Amino acid sequence: MAATSSFHGHAAAAPLSATAAGPLSGRLRPPGDKSISHRALILGLLAVGKTTIEGLLEGDDVLRTAAACRALGARVERLGPGRWSVDGAGLGSLLAPRETLDFGNAGTGTRLLMGVVGGHPITATFDGDASLRKRPMRRILDPLTLMGAQVLAEAEGGRCPVILKGTGDPASIEYRTPVPSAQLKSAVLLAGLNSPGRTVVIETEASRDHTEKMLAYFGATIVSEPDGAHGRRIVLEGRPELRARDVIVPADPSSAAFALTAALLVPGSDVTIEGMMMNPLRIGLLTTLQEMGARIDVLNPRIEGGEDVADLRVRPSQLTGVEVPAARAPAMIDEYPILAVAASFAKGETRMRGLAELRVKESDRLAAVADGLTAAGVENRIEGDDLIVTGSDKVRGGGTVKTHLDHRIAMSFLVMGMASQQKMTIDDASMIATSFPTFQPEMERLGAKFGA
Numbered sequence: 001m002a003a004t005s006s007f008h009g010h011a012a013a014a015p016l017s018a019t020a021a022g023p024l025s026g027r028l029r030p031p032g033d034k035s036i037s038h039r040a041l042i043l044g045l046l047a048v049g050k051t052t053i054e055g056l057l058e059g060d061d062v063l064r065t066a067a068a069c070r071a072l073g074a075r076v077e078r079l080g081p082g083r084w085s086v087d088g089a090g091l092g093s094l095l096a097p098r099e100t101l102d103f104g105n106a107g108t109g110t111r112l113l114m115g116v117v118g119g120h121p122i123t124a125t126f127d128g129d130a131s132l133r134k135r136p137m138r139r140i141l142d143p144l145t146l147m148g149a150q151v152l153a154e155a156e157g158g159r160c161p162v163i164l165k166g167t168g169d170p171a172s173i174e175y176r177t178p179v180p181s182a183q184l185k186s187a188v189l190l191a192g193l194n195s196p197g198r199t200v201v202i203e204t205e206a207s208r209d210h211t212e213k214m215l216a217y218f219g220a221t222i223v224s225e226p227d228g229a230h231g232r233r234i235v236l237e238g239r240p241e242l243r244a245r246d247v248i249v250p251a252d253p254s255s256a257a258f259a260l261t262a263a264l265l266v267p268g269s270d271v272t273i274e275g276m277m278m279n280p281l282r283i284g285l286l287t288t289l290q291e292m293g294a295r296i297d298v299l300n301p302r303i304e305g306g307e308d309v310a311d312l313r314v315r316p317s318q319l320t321g322v323e324v325p326a327a328r329a330p331a332m333i334d335e336y337p338i339l340a341v342a343a344s345f346a347k348g349e350t351r352m353r354g355l356a357e358l359r360v361k362e363s364d365r366l367a368a369v370a371d372g373l374t375a376a377g378v379e380n381r382i383e384g385d386d387l388i389v390t391g392s393d394k395v396r397g398g399g400t401v402k403t404h405l406d407h408r409i410a411m412s413f414l415v416m417g418m419a420s421q422q423k424m425t426i427d428d429a430s431m432i433a434t435s436f437p438t439f440q441p442e443m444e445r446l447g448a449k450f451g452a
């Protein structure tokens with residue numbers, strides 16, 4: 001679990017290839033959900049008492065959040081694999097960190113903790129790797145400024161490094177998020193926690209609701225109601241008494257997506273994914289693949305850690321291109337790169353609409369996916385914010401894909417190489433450790449073949 005990145009760049013790039021695999025078979029428990037892992041640590045920091053976490057994702061992004069929580073006054077300990085405890089500093093009692101908070105590659109950690117710092121009378125510096133330094137932070141800093149926080153320094157265009165001076169008395173605001181973003185919604189809610197009044201966030205398109213659910217679980221009064229056709233209105237009462245809780249982290253659907261897609265594409269496969277979180281705001285990929293004709297049995301549905309989970313048995317399927325509506329984007333936002341790989345093997349055209357937010361992820365994912373598909377001989381085009389992929393049952397493959405410090409681009413094109421005629425090479429596999437450090441051995445255990 002060595003750090004994979006530091007402020008400006010990262011260790012030497014590690015190219016990796018995937019070649020056509022024999023059938024993939026076996027069972028896989030994907031790592032803990034990344035979104036829930038960040039939030040469990042952060043709410044542990046804000047609660048009084050000892051929070052325990054089971055199944056924490058021990059990827060670099062989350063380890064950076066653990067380090068930041070320590071710097072803000074929590075005692076964070078690893079008890080065993082995936083088992084962690086957080087002795088909270090308590091809402092209103094955070095320490096000012098002495099050093100820069102280095103979030104590496106992680107947008108979620110950066111933005112959620114900007115919300116936390118923004119609502120406390122402390123100053124902190126936020127920074128990360130070359131990818132993080134390109135990502136927009138104004139969307140977070142704007143509402144925090146309305147609440148009374150001050151931006152003491154920022155790089156051009158509201159980018160990291162950012163020095164943020166929070167306020168111990170955040171104004172209660174009603175905020176309509178200008179882009180569908182769970183990170184933005186969460187930052188406002190986390191800052192609003194320390195406000196004496198009510199914080200209201202309205203989103204036109206519902207985004208993942210893990211912050212709301214976990215705040216309620218830790219004892220906050222928070223109500224989320226439908227607003228408009230696809231939106232939510234969330235009302236949080238300020239200054240709750242947050243009490244430490246025990247958190248169980250379900251398996252990450254965004255990580256499960258890679259084995260799931262690989263099993264659909266590699267002939268003869270039969271893979272069962274265990275304990276995948278089925279939160280409706282996270283399973284847009286599953287819905288889309290089912291619409292495309294994927295044979296996925298949803299088995300043993302149950303509740304784990306307050307979330308719906310299930311086991312998924314996946315077998316190869318002839319996929320057919322579909323149109324993916326823009327309204328589904330928040331529920332499958334990180335899965336478009338792997339959907340584009342699935343679409344490459346589908347009959348006909350898949351049109352993915354409304355992908356503007358993909359341009360501001362770890363890389364410009366719209367461009368990175370299109371370039372990777374082109375390198376592999378897959379017909380594709382970008383029209384406005386839509387990506388259109390024309391599939392075929394024989395994908396040539398070959399070529400080297402530039403990953404631009406983006407773990408999802410890296411894993412997606414390795415999956416392509418498991419089913420394409422020629423091997424696929426990625427220029428750098430090191431970023432995979434940010435979200436799925438066991439990706440390579442776990443996929444090899446199922447039958448994948450990687451090489452230089």
Ligand SMILES: O=C(O)C1=C[C@@H](OP(=O)(O)O)[C@@H](O)[C@H](O)C1
Nearest residue numbers: 035108180181182183184333334
């Ligand atoms: O809140 C979260 O945990 C996340 C929200 C999404 O980002 P945006 O809020 O920028 O859409 C997603 O892409 C990211 O991987 C995790």
Ligand SMILES: C=C(OP(=O)(O)O)C(=O)O
Nearest residue numbers: 105106107108334361408
């Ligand atoms: C966008 C992602 O993460 P983050 O915003 O936390 O960097 C992701 O994991 O795909």
